[in-house]
Amino acid sequence: SGPDTYSPTGQPTAADQARMAQAGSYLTTAQGARLYDTDHSLKAGPRGPVLLQDHHLREKIMHFDHERIPERVVHARGAAAHGVFKAYGTASSVTRAAFLAKDVETPVFVRFSTVLGSRGSADTVRDTRGFATKFYTSEGVFDLVGNNIPVFFIQDAIKFPDIVHAAKPHPDREIPQAQSAHDTHWDFVTLHTEATHHVLWNMSDRGIPRSFRTMEGFGIHTFRLVDAEGRTTLVKWHWKPKLGVHSLVWEEAQIISGVDPDFHRRDLADAIEAGAYPEWELGIQTFPDTPEQTFEGIDLLDPTNIVPEELAPVQPIGRLILNRNPSNFFAETEQVAFHPGHLVPGIDITDDPLLSGRLFSYLDTQITRLAGPNFGQIPINRTHAPVNDMLRDGFHQTAVHRGVAPYRPNSLDGGCPFTAGADMGAYVEAPVRIPEAKKVREAPETFADHFSQPRRFWLSMSPVEREHIIGAYTFELGKCYEQAVKERGLQVLANIDPELCAEVAAGLGLPAPSATVPLADVEPSPALSQVGH
Ligand code: HEM
Numbered sequence: 428s429g430p431d432t433y434s435p436t437g438q439p440t441a442a443d444q445a446r447m448a449q450a451g452s453y454l455t456t457a458q459g460a461r462l463y464d465t466d467h468s469l470k471a472g473p474r475g476p477v478l479l480q481d482h483h484l485r486e487k488i489m490h491f492d493h494e495r496i497p498e499r500v501v502h503a504r505g506a507a508a509h510g511v512f513k514a515y516g517t518a519s520s521v522t523r524a525a526f527l528a529k530d531v532e533t534p535v536f537v538r539f540s541t542v543l544g545s546r547g548s549a550d551t552v553r554d555t556r557g558f559a560t561k562f563y564t565s566e567g568v569f570d571l572v573g574n575n576i577p578v579f580f581i582q583d584a585i586k587f588p589d590i591v592h593a594a595k596p597h598p599d600r601e602i603p604q605a606q607s608a609h610d611t612h613w614d615f616v617t618l619h620t621e622a623t624h625h626v627l628w629n630m631s632d633r634g635i636p637r638s639f640r641t642m643e644g645f646g647i648h649t650f651r652l653v654d655a656e657g658r659t660t661l662v663k664w665h666w667k668p669k670l671g672v673h674s675l676v677w678e679e680a681q682i683i684s685g686v687d688p689d690f691h692r693r694d695l696a697d698a699i700e701a702g703a704y705p706e707w708e709l710g711i712q713t714f715p716d717t718p719e720q721t722f723e724g725i726d727l728l729d730p731t732n733i734v735p736e737e738l739a740p741v742q743p744i745g746r747l748i749l750n751r752n753p754s755n756f757f758a759e760t761e762q763v764a765f766h767p768g769h770l771v772p773g774i775d776i777t778d779d780p781l782l783s784g785r786l787f788s789y790l791d792t793q794i795t796r797l798a799g800p801n802f803g804q805i806p807i808n809r810t811h812a813p814v815n816d817m818l819r820d821g822f823h824q825t826a827v828h829r830g831v832a833p834y835r836p837n838s839l840d841g842g843c844p845f846t847a848g849a850d851m852g853a854y855v856e857a858p859v860r861i862p863e864a865k866k867v868r869e870a871p872e873t874f875a876d877h878f879s880q881p882r883r884f885w886l887s888m889s890p891v892e893r894e895h896i897i898g899a900y901t902f903e904l905g906k907c908y909e910q911a912v913k914e915r916g917l918q919v920l921a922n923i924d925p926e927l928c929a930e931v932a933a934g935l936g937l938p939a940p941s942a943t944v945p946l947a948d949v950e951p952s953p954a955l956s957q958v959g960h
Pocket residue numbers: 498499500501502505538539540556557558559572573574579583584585587588646647648730763764765781784785788789792793796
């Protein structure tokens with residue numbers, strides 16, 4: 428009962444390979460029977476009725492009828508590429524993750540996406556972008572499922588269905604397809620003001636990237652790294668593009684949406700084909716793992732917070748290069764299944780309540796999207812590490828498992844050296860103390876400040892970036908039908924900055940309200956401005 432692979436032989440058979448390559452001098456049915464014609468149904472005479480006994484006709488149409496699978500409930504539109512990650516070894520002082528040791532090279536698959544539009548929507552809309560990386564490490568798959576914006580809309584995953592219902596197209600008209608310019612979106616984000624920081628990033632130039640190649644990526648949550656001695660460090664993950672951060676201006680984005688709705692996916696594929704391989708440096712901000720889990724007064728468990736790079740510099744730990752386009756969009760880009768809970772030894776989670784909900788959600792949705800519990804066996808999702816699990820059967824099981832006793836311990840097929848080295852595995856949780864507490868449904872007090880960090884972002888912007896932000900709020904709020912929603916939008920802006928509020932109010936032809944909270948006394952963070960990149 429040693430380590431097993433998911434395929435009975437470990438490799439596709441010659442017949443499988445021929446089918447996958449569309450090779451061969453004649454067509455066959457799915458069962459391998461040779462066909463002599465695929466253009467005519469079997470009929471009783473050339474002008475007669477089609478016969479039900481035509482198995483080839485039924486098989487061909489049956490399979491076509493089931494070609495579509497449900498799109499992702501969010502991040503439906505995406506483009507992806509293969510590549511390699513090479514570690515500098517600089518993270519080895521804080522984690523025992525093997526793939527982060529010096530000069531280790533790990534194959535990766537990266538999928539970029541928009542969040543709200545459907546599979547066929549345009550690329551250059553104003554939206555957050557997904558930046559999900561699958562590292563096929565020697566110790567199992569590690570997924571870093573991040574976005575191009577370092578903060579999130581909400582602080583607790585229990586609100587995720589609500590924010591997505593609000594931001595997706597209206598249920599009655601199914602519009603707008605992929606923009607935040609509508610009442611339910613603005614209704615939600617102005618009633619749940621924890622969204623303010625994320626929305627401000629969306630309304631900035633970051634909401635309309637020039638290219639996937641010029642986007643930063645962020646893990647957002649604080650994660651916990653564990654070294655060989657069991658010592659822990661809190662970290663935030665950052666991807667820095669070699670080409671710098673660049674955006675489109677609004678007018679460009681609008682024109683491109685019409686002229687080339689595939690602009691971003693075309694750009695990624697063309698660049699790779701031309702040998703202009705996109706590159707990113709992976710970096711970490713590190714923080715001491717104290718019981719409070721705060722840094723310089725910033726709550727590290729609140730995913731609407733950043734830690735300014737001036738306070739905690741991003742330390743480079745490796746380089747990612749994307750160097751190969753997928754050969755089949757469906758098999759790879761569409762069927763890939765990322766999960767923030769796919770962790771390797773040396774990388775652990777924290778109690779960020781947004782992350783906790785994600786740990787449930789991805790696996791759950793993929794059971795529907797990929798029809799059953801065996802999607803880990805789909806080639807793009809297969810680990811490159813040996814697999815020896817006790818998961819059996821289920822829809823689309825393709826492994827022919829050996830052995831009779833998928834339980835441990837057993838005395839029938841060799842047992843399993845389960846205890847040896849168990850402390851070196853993944854999911855050996857760091858011994859973190861959980862404070863004694865009552866069960867409650869409430870957020871900590873430290874989650875209550877929704878405006879200081881947005882104010883810091885606004886104050887960090889150059890004049891032209893501010894102009895773009897003002898234009899974006901004016902356009903998007905201007906599309907709302909409800910006066911009350913527009914007014915609440917202005918109230919949120921007043922709590923960020925009076926000038927921002929006044930400019931947008933003037934654009935909407937409405938009075939500018941005064942702030943309802945004291946304006947935060949914060950320093951700008953020059954690293955937030957794109958002009959500095
Ligand atoms: C998909 C990022 C929060 C549920 C994705 C994808 C990314 C992403 C990049 C696309 C993955 C791909 O390319 O296949 C994030 C980030 C979050 C966040 C950075 C916050 C920091 C959440 C939360 C939930 C959630 C709170 C639910 C409670 C989902 C679901 C999918 C998804 C259901 C579709 C997955 C699939 O069908 O494979 N997310 N997300 N996300 N996300 Fe999130």
